[in-house]
Amino acid sequence: MTGTLLEGIVARTVRTPRYAANVLERSDAREEAERTVVFVHGNVSSSLYWQPMMLSLPDSVRAVAVDLRGFGDSETVPVDARRGVRDFSDDVAAVMDELRLGPSHIVGWSLGGGVVMQLLLDRPDLVASLTLVSTVSPYGFGGTAADGSLLNPDASGTGGGGANPDFVARLAAGDTTEESPTSPRAVYRSSYVAPGFVSEHEDLWIESMLSTTTGPDNYPGDASASDFWPGFAPGDRGVLNTLAPTHFDTSGIADIPAKPPILWVRGDVDAIVGDASFYDLNQLGAAGVIPGWPGEEEAPPQPMLAQIRSVLERYAAGGGTTREVVFGNCGHSAPIEKPDEFTAELLAWIS
Template identity: 60%
Template sequence: MTLFDGIVARMVKTPRLAVNILERSGDDPATPEERTVVFVHGNVSSSLFWQEIMEDLPGDLRAIAVDLRGFGDSETAPVDATRGLRDFADDLRATLTALHLNSVHLVGWSMGGGVVMQYALEHPVRSLTLQAPVSPYGFGGTRRDGSRLTSDDAGTGAGGANADFVARLAAGDTSADAATSPRSVLRSSYVSPEYATAQEDVWVASMLSTKTGEDNYPGDSVTSTSWPGFAPGGRGVLNTMAPKYFNVSSIVDIVVKPPILWVHGTADAIVSDASSFDLNQLGKMGIIPGWPGDDVAPPQPMVSQTRDVLEAYRAAGGGVIELQIEGAGHAPHLERPGVFRRALLQAIGYIKPANEAAPPTEAIILKSED
């Protein structure tokens, strides 16, 4: 009941693990790579979230969505957080290799945006579409220039996960009885308050496919002498984005620069300059006691960091388009599917860009209220 009409699932065997992918039943496996689009989901989700946009793409494109390890129906394998997001990026490479694909268009959402940026550091890519991506400097614990606040990244990683949310994930809770239930978190954090859909049960099922534990979500943590008293361990999903393990700002320096589309909403509760998932922001708001102040523990300016790195990417010769969608939350492809689809088709060169006169290295900011 979670697969939409025309969407099929199959398991791809790789030397690393068995990976579940979604495809459209009518797509031609012989479709050229320049017309192949691969979607990578974010944290606490799966490929199921991509089905609507996959259905809406033109029929002469090939659309593939991948389940990362420990999510969806892919094999559950430990996540080595000390490698940042490389376990996921390496799994993606193994999957594409098994599908006889080398250079395709990659679309990454949230954590998946970090995965595809990590992938692009080591492998050829035709284009990158980053939807509400994790900052190139990781999640939490950095100043605007990417410098780390503490030597152990206090306040980032698995220790910041809500224990009741994790327990409800593990129990398969489909209710909206508590603010920490997956359905309630979907409504409050993944999308804007105005979003409504008949597919909510599918999105919740996708969230509940997350494998929990210290090797997967959220991971392990260690104590810290710095506020708020914990730091990331070396295992599990949330620790992969701790700044000591994850930093893809060197994407600026890759020689062959794929064009980048950056899509984000102004009402994003997760990735923003005042994220409600950033422990320092919660301390500043008085939700977590003992916050030592902006000089010691400032909130991470996530969107500003991404803009800075992509501006440097543009200055180094790469093409960048920023699409800022007014009022959209963390999932613009769900909330503004027409706007997202049009921008994606432009990014992959399927239709002409909105501003044909702009040189490929010009920074174009499109603000949409559609």
């Protein structure tokens, strides 16, 4: 066990035909609980982030948190990005099947939001409700217009080539310092949470980030050359390429016949997912951070929030129930920044 467990949380390995998954539960978990909530973490993190949330839930709720492949204490298995996030969503389904959880309330954060939307498309029998926390757009990360269409055929500027190499190197080296803006601790403070947010568990959150397996088959993945600005396109391997719009599109949730309720929770100062995200290379180009930007007509920043809202509006128009909740002075990590408010919203949603 590389991760630090809070008192009241236990870990176990769940072996599935796909991978050996590290799974967290409360030590007092009851399999006959009234409701089951399955938590799916985001990119460069692990199930460790969910621990305070799991402990805050009443005894009537069984809480299960799954480490995705290559994260936390789960087995490192290559990620085939040509399948979008299906390697991850199929893994979650395999764990749920192995544990015989049945229809559960699924909570996905960031990358995990994309994973659970894909789970809804492929295994609706497992989904009683969805809660999307600072979720990736249904059209992936970067490279698309408001309607989800590609800005250019190869989705240049998205995927594995967009990761900062120094950040990746510091992840691989286990850097716990704050000496550089690209250290995991500095990235956590600048991007994962709102400015000035302080947590007694910050060292645990950094430990969780450092559990990420790096390399072309995992984080960040590979890249290919492009004739379009900024000169690279997605590859077919690794985590960031799973969200490239050439591989990923979960907007089809709007058209599925059975529509479990969807709660969308986000922070108002999220630095990662927004209509002007500084993790979107087109936004960095527009701001002059990356030279050679061809302009708004050819390379506009992705309107992520507008895309999410549009798909959820279509979902509701087709008979589904949705709700958008925005927490003030909150960044990318509502469950740890606004734990009481988030717990209240989640419990009201799954009751």
